[in-house]
Every structure is written in C-alpha cells, then in structure tokens.
Amino acid sequence: MxxxxxxxxxxxxxxxxxxxxxxxxxxxxxxxxxxxxxxxxxxxxxxxxxxxxxxxxxxxxxxxxxxxxxxxxxxxxxxxxxxxxxxxxxxxxxxxxxxxxxxxxxxxxxxxxxxxxxxxxxxxxxxxxxxxxxxxxxxxxxxxxxxxxxxxxxxxxxxxxxxxxxxxxxxxxxxxxxxxxxxxxxxxxxxxxxxxxxxxxxxxxxxxxxxxxxxxxxxxxxxxxxxxxxxxxxxxxxxxxxxxxxxxxxxxxxxxxxxxxxxDYMGAYAYGFPLDEETRRGLIFRGHVMNLYGSITLNKAGKRFINDDQNSTKVAQFLTSHHERTVYQLATEAQLSDFMKNDPIQVIGWDRTKFNQEKEEGGHFINRVNSLEECASEMGCSFDALKNTIDAYNRSVASGNDGEFGRKFMKGQFLSGPFYLFKCTPVVGITIxxxxxxxxxxxxxxxxxxxxxxxxxxxxxxxxxxxxxxxxxxxxxxxxxxxxxxxxxxxx
Ligand SMILES: Cc1cc2nc3c(=O)[nH]c(=O)nc-3n(C[C@H](O)[C@H](O)[C@H](O)COP(=O)(O)OP(=O)(O)OC[C@H]3O[C@@H](n4cnc5c(N)ncnc54)[C@H](O)[C@@H]3O)c2cc1C
The missing domain is CATH 3.50.50.60 (FAD/NAD(P)-binding domain)
Known part of the structure; x- marks a missing residue:
C-alpha cells in the first residue's frame, strides 16, 4: 500500500x-x-x-x-x-x-x-x-x-x-x-x-x-x-x-x-563489564548467580565488604553510593563449573562457546590465576590483606556461620589454585x-x-x-x- x-x-x-x-x-x-x-x-x-x-x-x-x-x-x-x-x-x-x-x-x-x-x-x-x-x-x-x-x-x-x-x-x-x-x-x-x-x-x-x-x-x-x-x-x-x-x-x-x-532510580547490576569504551556498551555477568555456587565478592583492597549472596542490584547500589567502579569476584574451578553446569547463561547476550573462550583466554573480564599471590598481584592489592580475607572466609565456611556479613550460600573453601578472578564494574540498563x-x-x-x-x-x-x-x-x-x-x- x-x-x-x-x-x-x-x-x-x-x-x-x-x-x-x-x-x-x-x-x-x-x-x-x-x-x-x-x-x-x-x-x-x-x-x-x-x-x-x-x-x-x-x-x-x-x-x-x-x-x-x-x-x-x-x-x-x-x-x-x-x-x-x-x-x-x-x-x-x-x-x-x-x-x-x-x-x-x-x-x-x-x-x-x-x-x-x-x-x-x-x-x-x-x-x-x-x-x-x-x-x-x-x-x-x-x-x-x-x-x-x-x-x-x-x-x-x-x-x-x-x-x-x-x-x-x-x-x-x-x-x-x-x-x-x-x-x-x-x-x-x-x-x-x-x-x-x-x-x-x-x-x-x-x-x-x-x-x-x-x-x-x-x-x-x-x-x-x-x-x-x-x-x-x-x-x-x-x-x-x-x-x-x-x-x-x-x-x-x-x-x-x-x-x-x-x-532518579535505575536498575543496575553490580557485576558487568564494558565492551566498547566509546559507545559505553556493556554486558551483564550473572555473578550474583555464581555467588550462589560459592564465589565471593571482593573490593579493590582484597576485602569482603557486603553480604554477597544478595541480589546484584543491592550490591550495585552499595557500590555506586560509595563511588566504587571496580569490584572483583573470586571462584574456584569447582564453583565455576557448578555454576556453568546448572545455569544456562553466564553473560547475557553471549552463548556458551563465547563464555568458554573468555574463561580460557580472558580478554574482557576473566583472569585465571594459579595462586593467591598471583591473584593479589592482578588486583593490585596487598597479598596479606587478601590472604587474611580468604582465611577468615574459609573459617566461616567450616563453621557454617558468616558472622559479620551473614551470607547463607557458602559452598566450598578457597584452598589451592587455580582460581578465576572476575574484574567487574556496575552496569546500568533498566529504568525503574x-x-x-x-x-x-x-x-x-x-x-x-x-x-x-x-x-x-x-x-x-x-x-x-x-x-x-x-x-x-x-x-x-x-x-x-x-x-x-x-x-x-x-x-x-
Ligand atoms: C540485557 C537485558 C537483560 C534484561 N533481563 C531481564 C530479565 O531477565 N527480567 C526482567 O524482568 N527484565 C529484564 N530486563 C529488562 C526488561 O527486558 C525490560 O524492562 C522490558 O523488556 C521492557 O519492555 P517494554 O515493552 O516496556 O520496552 P522495550 O522492550 O524496551 O520495547 C520498547 C519498544 O519501543 C520502541 N520505541 C521507542 N521509542 C519509540 C518511538 N518514538 N516510536 C516508535 N517506537 C519506539 C523501541 O524501539 C522498542 O522496540 C533486561 C533488559 C536488558 C537490556
């Protein structure tokens, strides 16, 4: 017509x-x-x-x-x-x-x-x-x-x-x-x-x-x-x-x-990463779901700062209100493969092959590290601080009580590498x-x-x-x- x-x-x-x-x-x-x-x-x-x-x-x-x-x-x-x-x-x-x-x-x-x-x-x-x-x-x-x-x-x-x-x-x-x-x-x-x-x-x-x-x-x-x-x-x-x-x-x-x-409120996810600096396009990593399989959330200083099994928006709100733009997640090999086995998507917009490629080769936001020393060096934080955090967390897992942070989903201790370190940044994407x-x-x-x-x-x-x-x-x-x-x- x-x-x-x-x-x-x-x-x-x-x-x-x-x-x-x-x-x-x-x-x-x-x-x-x-x-x-x-x-x-x-x-x-x-x-x-x-x-x-x-x-x-x-x-x-x-x-x-x-x-x-x-x-x-x-x-x-x-x-x-x-x-x-x-x-x-x-x-x-x-x-x-x-x-x-x-x-x-x-x-x-x-x-x-x-x-x-x-x-x-x-x-x-x-x-x-x-x-x-x-x-x-x-x-x-x-x-x-x-x-x-x-x-x-x-x-x-x-x-x-x-x-x-x-x-x-x-x-x-x-x-x-x-x-x-x-x-x-x-x-x-x-x-x-x-x-x-x-x-x-x-x-x-x-x-x-x-x-x-x-x-x-x-x-x-x-x-x-x-x-x-x-x-x-x-x-x-x-x-x-x-x-x-x-x-x-x-x-x-x-x-x-x-x-x-x-x-002046928005839907933001704590665990994202930039794809393109110029257009500021970014993607969401479903790190909040990975945390249900045992990974932990750390700040730049190598410390835990929040109950990290709550939803990603609440973590994002905390980060943005403290003007924090970088947050890390640390997972053991077993935790990551558990997450991948049970959850159909890891990064919204990527298929499994693309995520696997990032897991193996890095390039966007995943780093495979062999030890906590290597992890601290990647994060640019003190090894002692990171070690103290991990030791305390391992004790929480053993006792089943997360004390200060009150986390419920604690699966697995961080004993020996390799570990996966995810360097994330909050991403916005939904108007509320x-x-x-x-x-x-x-x-x-x-x-x-x-x-x-x-x-x-x-x-x-x-x-x-x-x-x-x-x-x-x-x-x-x-x-x-x-x-x-x-x-x-x-x-x-
Ligand atoms: C990557 C991503 C993952 C998400 N995951 C989830 C999730 O799992 N669960 C959940 O609850 N929410 C999720 N959301 C949010 C959710 O998808 C949206 O809030 C919801 O789909 C909005 O639907 P809508 O129909 O209101 O708008 P939209 O889906 O945005 O559709 C609006 C349409 O209007 C058109 N339009 C706009 N302006 C004009 C115009 N002037 N003239 C003509 N056409 C126009 C647009 O082109 C678009 O096609 C996600 C969002 C994104 C981006």
Missing part, C-alpha cells in the same frame, strides 16, 4: 498547530494505536485483537521487533500461581499476598501499590498464555522470593516471547508499521489525546486513535548521556540496554503534562522510574488526573519496583500490564 500521497492535513488548524506544524502527508484512523513493539506493546496489540478490537496499529521505529530491550533480555519473569509452577510441583496458588509483600519489601516499600496489585493479579495469566502457546517456562530460585517465583524460558532470552507474540500479532491482523517513529502526541486543548504524529523516512503522518493511544516505548537506559545528566550517581557507567531505549515516549507524554516519579498511571493504566497529569485516552505499560511506567530494581519483574510487568491494558481498551 502506498502511504506517501501528498495530502494536506484535514485536521482543524488548532490540532496541527499543536504538533509543531510538520508537513503532514497522510492522516488516518485506527481504533487503538500502540507505540513500541517490545513485550508491553506486542502483548497489548495481541490482547486487543483477541478481545474484539477493530483496527489496531502498532508503531515501531526499528525495522523489526528484535531490537528492543525485551529482545536483548534474559527472559526471567516473576509470577505467583502459574501453570509452570504447578507442573514442577510448586504449590503457589495462594501465594499472591506473600508475593506482593516480597515485591514491596524489595522495593523498599516505595512501590506504587496499585500498580503492584495489577501486576501480581495479571502476571500468572500472562505467563500461562505463553505456556499455552508452547513456551517452556521453568521456575527457578531467586532469593527475593520464598518459593520459586522467578521463571526462565526455554531459550533463556526475551526474544522468545517476542517471537511468539509477533507471530500471534500478525496472525490476528495487527498492523505493524516498522521504521516508523512516533514523534508527538496529538492533543486537543491539552486534555485529550487524539492520536500520534509519526515520521517515516522523510515524511510525516498523523495516526488518530478512536479509543486511545498506549505508550509502550520502554525506558531511557540506552542513552548514556541522558543517564549521566539525569542520574549523576550512575554517571560514566556502561549500559546493557538496547540503544532504542531513549525515553522518547516519556518525553512525548511529559510534553503534554504527564507526571513522572522515581526518575517513569510515568505515573492509575489502576486502569491511564497516564496521570501533575494534578493526579488521567489524561484522557492516554495509557501506558512496560518500562515507560514508574513505580512497580519502588526504589530498587527487582530482576524478573520488569519484563513480567511489561507482559502482564501490556496485556491487561490491551484487553481493557478493546472492551471499553
């Missing part, structure tokens, strides 16, 4: 002037318009169609849905009461209250409680839908939860969900406009969203939405300059987010008066603050009133995590709440 016929906008003057008077070549109307083809946008589109919506248009600035943070992600998703849990013999049908409390505790009770309630209610049905479409979900341990509420998927990547949702969206007749960037929300007198102005190539168009626009544009962690400017405590760190996560949806909404909250929404996922203005016909889901929304990122809730939140808002709008 040719979309580039030169037409003057048939919209009234007031409307075009509100969107910066671009030379509009085409104006058309859909029932529901969704911006962003990540987990939230794709599921919103699918759910809208499943619930009888007419024309649903999904706008995506990339040439495919596989450039989103969802696609880059590790695919871990948290929910309570899933079919997958039942299949694996985990009784969690009555666990929603406890799950809610666990999320609030992780988020330092700063979470948006209505959003958490929406999430807890909708997460299991969303994951069950994926199970029914053939995605194999396996419950796994996450220390935030008493029972296995984190789920990994068969391919250990969020691209698996994208693949399923994308093909379902096509099958159901969702129109997906790739290479199309939403640039402005079209409003009438500032209080009702009529649609969105977009740019494709060199031409501009207006897409009007009868029932509403759903913003699913993700966060802004892919834009390191913005992170440097807006969240100084993370300035200079590498990012693992998709470069597409640039906060454009957030900006479009705030330009028409939307309120935001918790924007964002737009304020109400129970219906309507975007709120500064006065707490809903902006008519503007909805949001996924990482563009703030408040689910409170002030501390909870791994597995971001992606599951995008899936669950994208689906919820798509269904709700179709039925409205």
């Amino acid at each position: 040719k979309r580039r016929t030169l037409l003057l906008s048939p919209l009234p003057f007031v409307l075009s002037s509100l969107v910066n008077a671009k030379p509009i070549e085409k104006t058309e109307t859909a029932e529901i318009v969704i911006i962003g083809a990540g987990a939230a946008g794709l599921f919103a589109a699918v759910a809208a169609k499943e619930n009888g919506a007419g024309r649903v248009v999904l706008i995506e600035k990339n040439p495919s849905p596989f450039f989103s943070s969802t696609s880059y992600s590790a695919g871990s998703v948290n929910a309570s009461g899933t079919l997958a849990q039942l299949k694996h013999g985990i009784q969690d049908i009555d666990g929603k209250e406890e799950f809610t409390e666990e999320i609030l505790r992780q988020g330092n009770y700063e979470n948006d409680k209505a959003l958490v309630a929406n999430y807890v209610k909708n997460a299991a049905p969303a994951l069950d839908w994926l199970t029914e479409k053939g995605v194999e979900l396996t419950p796994s341990t996450n220390i935030a939860f008493r029972v296995k509420r984190m789920h990994g998927c068969d391919l250990a990547t969020g691209a698996r969900y994208v693949e399923v949702l994308f093909s379902e969206a096509i099958r159901l007749g969702v129109e997906i406009w790739f290479n199309t960037k939403a640039i402005e929300l079209i409003t009438e007198k500032g209080n009702e969203v009529l649609g969105v102005q977009y740019k494709r190539g060199r031409s501009y168009g207006n897409l009007l939405a009868q029932k509403g626009v759903i913003l699913c544009t993700g966060g802004f962690a892919g834009d390191v300059n913005r992170v440097d400017r807006d969240i100084p405590k993370f300035a200079g760190l590498p990012t693992f987010a998709s470069p597409s996560s640039r906060g454009e949806g957030l900006d479009m909404a705030t330009r028409i008066g939307a309120a935001t909250h918790l924007l 603050g964002g737009l304020k929404v109400n129970r219906q996922m309507q975007v709120l203005n500064e006065y707490g009133e809903p902006i008519s016909k503007l909805f949001a889901a996924g990482e563009v929304v703030g408040g689910l995590h409170g002030t501390s990122y909870i791994g597995g809730c971001s992606l599951a939140g995008a899936l669950a709440l994208g689906r919820m808002v798509g269904e709700q709008l179709a039925k409205s």
Whole structure:
C-alpha cells in the first residue's frame, strides 16, 4: 500500500498547530494505536485483537521487533500461581499476598501499590498464555522470593516471547508499521489525546486513535548521556540496554503534562563489564548467580565488604553510593563449573562457546590465576590483606556461620589454585522510574488526573519496583500490564 500521497492535513488548524506544524502527508484512523513493539506493546496489540478490537496499529521505529530491550533480555519473569509452577510441583496458588509483600519489601516499600496489585493479579495469566502457546517456562530460585517465583524460558532470552507474540500479532491482523517513529502526541486543548504524529523516512503522518493511544516505548537506559545528566550517581557507567531505549515516549507524554516519579532510580547490576569504551556498551555477568555456587565478592583492597549472596542490584547500589567502579569476584574451578553446569547463561547476550573462550583466554573480564599471590598481584592489592580475607572466609565456611556479613550460600573453601578472578564494574540498563498511571493504566497529569485516552505499560511506567530494581519483574510487568491494558481498551 502506498502511504506517501501528498495530502494536506484535514485536521482543524488548532490540532496541527499543536504538533509543531510538520508537513503532514497522510492522516488516518485506527481504533487503538500502540507505540513500541517490545513485550508491553506486542502483548497489548495481541490482547486487543483477541478481545474484539477493530483496527489496531502498532508503531515501531526499528525495522523489526528484535531490537528492543525485551529482545536483548534474559527472559526471567516473576509470577505467583502459574501453570509452570504447578507442573514442577510448586504449590503457589495462594501465594499472591506473600508475593506482593516480597515485591514491596524489595522495593523498599516505595512501590506504587496499585500498580503492584495489577501486576501480581495479571502476571500468572500472562505467563500461562505463553505456556499455552508452547513456551517452556521453568521456575527457578531467586532469593527475593520464598518459593520459586522467578521463571526462565526455554531459550533463556526475551526474544522468545517476542517471537511468539509477533507471530500471534500478525496472525490476528495487527498492523505493524516498522521504521516508523512516533514523534508527538496529538492533543486537543491539552486534555485529550487524539492520536500520534509519526515520521517515516522523510515524511510525516498523523495516526488518530478512536479509543486511545498506549505508550509502550520502554525506558531511557540506552542513552548514556541522558543517564549521566539525569542520574549523576550512575554517571560514566556502561549500559546493557538496547540503544532504542531513549525515553522518547516519556518525553512525548511529559510534553503534554504527564507526571513522572522515581526518575532518579535505575536498575543496575553490580557485576558487568564494558565492551566498547566509546559507545559505553556493556554486558551483564550473572555473578550474583555464581555467588550462589560459592564465589565471593571482593573490593579493590582484597576485602569482603557486603553480604554477597544478595541480589546484584543491592550490591550495585552499595557500590555506586560509595563511588566504587571496580569490584572483583573470586571462584574456584569447582564453583565455576557448578555454576556453568546448572545455569544456562553466564553473560547475557553471549552463548556458551563465547563464555568458554573468555574463561580460557580472558580478554574482557576473566583472569585465571594459579595462586593467591598471583591473584593479589592482578588486583593490585596487598597479598596479606587478601590472604587474611580468604582465611577468615574459609573459617566461616567450616563453621557454617558468616558472622559479620551473614551470607547463607557458602559452598566450598578457597584452598589451592587455580582460581578465576572476575574484574567487574556496575552496569546500568533498566529504568525503574517513569510515568505515573492509575489502576486502569491511564497516564496521570501533575494534578493526579488521567489524561484522557492516554495509557501506558512496560518500562515507560514508574513505580512497580519502588526504589530498587527487582530482576524478573520488569519484563513480567511489561507482559502482564501490556496485556491487561490491551484487553481493557478493546472492551471499553
Ligand atoms: C540485557 C537485558 C537483560 C534484561 N533481563 C531481564 C530479565 O531477565 N527480567 C526482567 O524482568 N527484565 C529484564 N530486563 C529488562 C526488561 O527486558 C525490560 O524492562 C522490558 O523488556 C521492557 O519492555 P517494554 O515493552 O516496556 O520496552 P522495550 O522492550 O524496551 O520495547 C520498547 C519498544 O519501543 C520502541 N520505541 C521507542 N521509542 C519509540 C518511538 N518514538 N516510536 C516508535 N517506537 C519506539 C523501541 O524501539 C522498542 O522496540 C533486561 C533488559 C536488558 C537490556
């Protein structure tokens, strides 16, 4: 279909002037318009169609849905009461209250409680839908939860969900406009969203939405300059987010008066490493999981400083608040091979061959050292300090009591080399603050009133995590709440 016929906008003057008077070549109307083809946008589109919506248009600035943070992600998703849990013999049908409390505790009770309630209610049905479409979900341990509420998927990547949702969206007749960037929300007198102005190539168009626009544009962690400017405590760190996560949806909404909250908090991982100094791209090493197999976390002085079996975000928060940019992990050969045997991914975005190569040859962040002397020399710390740390830790393992640090997962002493030394740095990658929404996922203005016909889901929304990122809730939140808002709008 040719979309580039030169037409003057048939919209009234007031409307075009509100969107910066671009030379509009085409104006058309859909029932529901969704911006962003990540987990939230794709599921919103699918759910809208499943619930009888007419024309649903999904706008995506990339040439495919596989450039989103969802696609880059590790695919871990948290929910309570899933079919997958039942299949694996985990009784969690009555666990929603406890799950809610666990999320609030992780988020330092700063979470948006209505959003958490929406999430807890909708997460299991969303994951069950994926199970029914053939995605194999396996419950796994996450220390935030008493029972296995984190789920990994068969391919250990969020691209698996994208693949399923994308093909379902096509099958159901969702129109997906790739290479199309939403640039402005079209409003009438500032209080009702009529649609969105977009740019494709060199031409501009207006897409009007009868029932509403759903913003699913993700966060802004892919834009390191913005992170440097807006969240100084993370300035200079590498990012693992998709470069597409640039906060454009957030900006479009705030330009028409939307309120935001918790924007100075982010999801960061303690154990990452830089890939490219210039672009500041980095990757996550799942060192927090390796610690469950016995490795330990050390500072530059060769000392332990934290309970290192807690989640990576908490360790990252400690490091960034102390302006620390380097942290080491030390593992024995047995601990590392245990981790590799039991965990499908070590570095998110690398396959096993690539990780093995790094393990054997180093080059990015792993060093094989034959002795503690060699280890101290690699770290640039005093051998005596390191030796004292290791001796004390070995005594803790023997007694089963970690004293000062209170670590529970202590597996194996550090007796003789070789050891593996991982030189890590915190990496940012997930926005946890964002737009304020109400129970219906309507975007709120500064006065707490809903902006008519503007909805949001996924990482563009703030408040689910409170002030501390909870791994597995971001992606599951995008899936669950994208689906919820798509269904709700179709039925409205
Ligand atoms: C490497 C990595 C690993 C992760 N692992 C996990 C994990 O295991 N578990 C977990 O819970 N979370 C994880 N996360 C976070 C999680 O993936 C995201 O928070 C979640 O997927 C966000 O989904 P979304 O649909 O809101 O946004 P996204 O997946 O970011 O999708 C947004 C889409 O909107 C498009 N877009 C943006 N602006 C525009 C515009 N102006 N016009 C048109 N299109 C636009 C983007 O191109 C993108 O395709 C991880 C993130 C990364 C980067």
